[in-house]
Amino acid sequence: MKLATWNVNSLAVRLPQVLDWLQANPVDGLVLQETKLTDDKFPQAEIEAAGYAVQWFGQKTYNGVALLSRQAASEVVKNIPGLVDDQARVIAGTLPSALTAEGAAADAGNGAGVRVIGAYFPNGQAPDSDKFVYKMRWLDALQAWVQDELSRHPNLVLLGDYNIAPEDRDVYDPVAWAGQIHCTPQERGHFQGLLQQGLVDAFRLFDQPPRSWSWWDYRNLAFRKNQGLRIDHILVSEPLRARVLGCHIDKLPRKNERPSDHAPVVIEIALA
DNA sequence: ATGGCCATCGCGGATGGA
Numbered sequence: 001m002k003l004a005t006w007n008v009n010s011l012a013v014r015l016p017q018v019l020d021w022l023q024a025n026p027v028d029g030l031v032l033q034e035t036k037l038t039d040d041k042f043p044q045a046e047i048e049a050a051g052y053a054v055q056w057f058g059q060k061t062y063n064g065v066a067l068l069s070r071q072a073a074s075e076v077v078k079n080i081p082g083l084v085d086d087q088a089r090v091i092a093g094t095l096p097s098a099l100t101a102e103g104a105a106a107d108a109g110n111g112a113g114v115r116v117i118g119a120y121f122p123n124g125q126a127p128d129s130d131k132f133v134y135k136m137r138w139l140d141a142l143q144a145w146v147q148d149e150l151s152r153h154p155n156l157v158l159l160g161d162y163n164i165a166p167e168d169r170d171v172y173d174p175v176a177w178a179g180q181i182h183c184t185p186q187e188r189g190h191f192q193g194l195l196q197q198g199l200v201d202a203f204r205l206f207d208q209p210p211r212s213w214s215w216w217d218y219r220n221l222a223f224r225k226n227q228g229l230r231i232d233h234i235l236v237s238e239p240l241r242a243r244v245l246g247c248h249i250d251k252l253p254r255k256n257e258r259p260s261d262h263a264p265v266v267i268e269i270a271l272a
Numbered sequence: 273a274t275g276g277c278c279a280t281c282g283c284g285g286a287t288g289g290a
Contacts, residue, residue: 009289010279034289036279061280062288123289131288163290182290217290218277229290261278261290 001271002027005159007262011035031118033161035064057088065091083141092117097271115153119160139190156237166191170230199235202247234267243270
């Protein structure tokens with residue numbers, strides 16, 4: 001099973017690139033962030049014509065997420081249950097897996113399939129801003145909800161644009177970024193909190209090229225100079241850890257004309 | 273050249289992104 005996450009920075013602009021990418025990378029599931037579309041404008045027909053089932057959750061101008069999958073997702077959830085939030089940031093669903101269905105039969109009570117949670121974490125803007133306070137509140141709610149989801153879905157993947165650079169090696173200039181948004185101890189503490197819940201950063205299970213980023217600023221020739229951050233992540237639950245075959249960042253779409261500022265992150269899991 | 277953005281809304285320029 002291959003899954004991917006991609007912040008497309010407007011699906012209206014990037015839909016052709018998404019369809020091209022899926023043709024070249026026929027993953028089983030893809031979560032998108034920053035679709036920036038109201039639900040009535042979502043390109044359902046184009047995505048279904050490409051062979052994908054799709055769930056979406058958007059709003060005007062900002063945010064917006066989607067879950068594309070070869071097989072239809074079940075138990076779809078939009079945003080964090082119990083959190084009052086007018087921003088469309090989360091879409092979750094369960095993807096079927098033949099292998100885990102067998103496992104579930106042998107392990108009654110565990111849900112079959114793979115729980116996929118696609119999330120667009122708040123940016124936070126600046127550590128002294130109201131938006132940062134919102135980011136912390138959102139992260140608290142996410143952590144509590146993920147705990148609950150884990151109790152019901154042993155096979156869980158939390159992937160998306162975290163807007164957190166977990167370590168200094170995830171930042172092209174950690175001195176300049178020290179204490180700045182994406183790099184504050186509070187944000188990194190929340191990332192560690194997710195790891196302490198039993199999730200694993202799939203990217204770091206493998207040797208990776210040094211200076212691996214998932215986002216490059218549009219300004220300052222940042223991509224050409226490879227000045228970026230690794231802020232898009234794929235975390236997997238402990239039962240999936242031993243099944244992760246690979247995880248990489250696909251820089252190729254960042255070289256497109258009119259690219260998103262983010263690149264897709266892809267994971268391969270040994271599941272049918 | 274040593275600095276250079278992009279999308280939205282809406283039609284100029286503010287806002288947000290990261």
